[in-house]
Amino acid sequence: MKSIFSSSGAAPFDEAYASTEDIRALYQQAFRYFDVLGIDGVESLQHSADLSMLNQGVTFTVYSDARGTEKIFPFDLMPRIITAADWNVVEAGVVQRMQALNLFLEDVYHEQKILKDGIVPTAQVMMSSLFCREMSGLNPPGGIHVHIGGIDLIRNASGDFHVLEDNLRVPSGVSYVIENRWVMGRVQSKLLNQYKVRPVDHYPQMLFNSLISLSNRDNPNVAVLTPGIFNSAYFEHSFLANQMGAELVEGQDLLVDRDVVYMKTTKGLQRVDVIYLRIDTDFLDPLAFRPDSMLGVPGIMNAYRAGNVVLANAPGNGVADDKALYAYTPEIIRYYLNQEPILPIIPTYLGSREADLRFMLGNLAELVVKPTDASGGYGILVGSHATKKELADFRVALAANPDHYIAQPIQQLSTHPTWVEQDGNKGFFPRHVDLRPYAVCDVNGDVKVLPGGLTRVALRQGSLVVNSSQGGGSKDTWVLYPNASEVTHA
Numbered sequence: 001m002k003s004i005f006s007s008s009g010a011a012p013f014d015e016a017y018a019s020t021e022d023i024r025a026l027y028q029q030a031f032r033y034f035d036v037l038g039i040d041g042v043e044s045l046q047h048s049a050d051l052s053m054l055n056q057g058v059t060f061t062v063y064s065d066a067r068g069t070e071k072i073f074p075f076d077l078m079p080r081i082i083t084a085a086d087w088n089v090v091e092a093g094v095v096q097r098m099q100a101l102n103l104f105l106e107d108v109y110h111e112q113k114i115l116k117d118g119i120v121p122t123a124q125v126m127m128s129s130l131f132c133r134e135m136s137g138l139n140p141p142g143g144i145h146v147h148i149g150g151i152d153l154i155r156n157a158s159g160d161f162h163v164l165e166d167n168l169r170v171p172s173g174v175s176y177v178i179e180n181r182w183v184m185g186r187v188q189s190k191l192l193n194q195y196k197v198r199p200v201d202h203y204p205q206m207l208f209n210s211l212i213s214l215s216n217r218d219n220p221n222v223a224v225l226t227p228g229i230f231n232s233a234y235f236e237h238s239f240l241a242n243q244m245g246a247e248l249v250e251g252q253d254l255l256v257d258r259d260v261v262y263m264k265t266t267k268g269l270q271r272v273d274v275i276y277l278r279i280d281t282d283f284l285d286p287l288a289f290r291p292d293s294m295l296g297v298p299g300i301m302n303a304y305r306a307g308n309v310v311l312a313n314a315p316g317n318g319v320a321d322d323k324a325l326y327a328y329t330p331e332i333i334r335y336y337l338n339q340e341p342i343l344p345i346i347p348t349y350l351g352s353r354e355a356d357l358r359f360m361l362g363n364l365a366e367l368v369v370k371p372t373d374a375s376g377g378y379g380i381l382v383g384s385h386a387t388k389k390e391l392a393d394f395r396v397a398l399a400a401n402p403d404h405y406i407a408q409p410i411q412q413l414s415t416h417p418t419w420v421e422q423d424g425n426k427g428f429f430p431r432h433v434d435l436r437p438y439a440v441c442d443v444n445g446d447v448k449v450l451p452g453g454l455t456r457v458a459l460r461q462g463s464l465v466v467n468s469s470q471g472g473g474s475k476d477t478w479v480l481y482p483n484a485s486e487v488t489h490a
Contacts, residue, residue, distance in 0.1 A: 045077055099445065364395060
């Protein structure tokens with residue numbers, strides 16, 4: 001029987017292939033499972049998975065697609081499998097970064113010791129468009145600014161996990177982690193039961209426990225603040241609110257009276273104690289930030305300043321996940337924790353540095369260049385995939401506004417078998433992937449990492465852009481239990 005798997009196009013490090021012909025022991029049972037199903041069997045399962053996603057309303061907005069923006073979130077049936085040993089490294093590294101970046105935020109909005117000691121250039125922080133002066137001197141509960149984090153990781157040619165970027169404002173995608181697992185349980189429970197996989201469906205409880213720990217009121221009321229149904233991640237907002245038993249609200253549903261936030265209900269006003277923010281800081285309060293914002297709540301920053309409401313994540317976190325600051329994160333970890341970074345970062349060039357800028361301008365074809373304050377894969381130049389005109393236009397933009405860009409050597413992201421059509425044939429072919437683990441932090445600074453995460457996959461052959469907003473898909477991520485055989489054969 002001919003296998004429906006092919007290693008053609010695999011990266012130097014592939015998650016499932018140790019070499020062109022050698023399948024890692026971890027994946028052999030999964031390969032056998034899908035080979036027995038064959039093309040027709042996998043197609044049938046994929047249809048069932050897509051139908052399940054549709055029925056659950058699991059959608060994401062792809063703004064770049066002129067045919068229509070609202071789409072079923074692309075889901076691939078082949079799970080990404082991570083050993084307990086590899087996960088231990090990921091988990092420890094994510095905890096370390098969350099702790100260090102929380103300390104950094106508390107410092108830069110108060111004493112600014114790290115700036116005075118010259119570890120991070122003062123201009124890097126104070127001139128950043130993401131530095132929130134309204135947060136200066138404010139004391140969030142426990143000094144914790146990052147309550148929910150999503151840390152983007154890749155495996156490059158070395159096979160080691162590296163940090164690609166930190167997401168400390170409104171990291172999205174965790175609802176798809178849970179939905180992916182539910183879909184796997186529905187359409188291929190047999191394979192799931194053959195592996196000893198750690199659960200992920202307790203995340204809403206993890207998040208809720210973290211949020212209520214931040215309030216000093218008994219039985220605090222929690223709300224999720226969404227920009228509304230047209231936001232690309234609205235499904236997630238409603239999903240998490242429902243799973244936590246929290247209220248899903250828009251700005252117009254809230255009001256501030258005497259520095260206390262209330263929700264409008266049919267029974268009158270109800271106090272809100274903790275708000276999980278799913279809108280950017282700029283739109284949070286038209287009295288403090290953008291006066292034209294129709295999404296926020298007038299006066300909510302005064303209520304926050306008075307200690308009458310908790311905002312999670314705290315406003316102003318963007319200064320810590322600015323892509324330019326990323327270059328300084330190893331030193332930030334050493335400065336606050338007196339530890340060596342567990343997870344290395346990608347070498348990063350800053351347009352604000354004269355020598356780096358010269359290198360960037362002269363080597364665009366070998367670099368990935370990113371705007372420092374963008375997200376979702378927008379505004380990125382992948383030099384090796386760019387046309388001569390695109391390179392020339394980007395060179396002009398970079399020279400005109402160098403502080404706005406960083407660059408990194410193009411990384412050979414690991415690949416993973418993915419169900420696609422390639423060269424006229426359907427099967428599992430290698431596609432590039434990354435990983436976004438999610439962590440929550442409570443008022444005591446205790447960080448918990450969900451044992452899994454969102455594996456995003458670039459569905460186009462050779463593409464390195466995995467972002468869902470750019471048409472990428474996702475996989476279920478299976479973290480195995482420790483001290484157990486990798487698979488069972490019952």
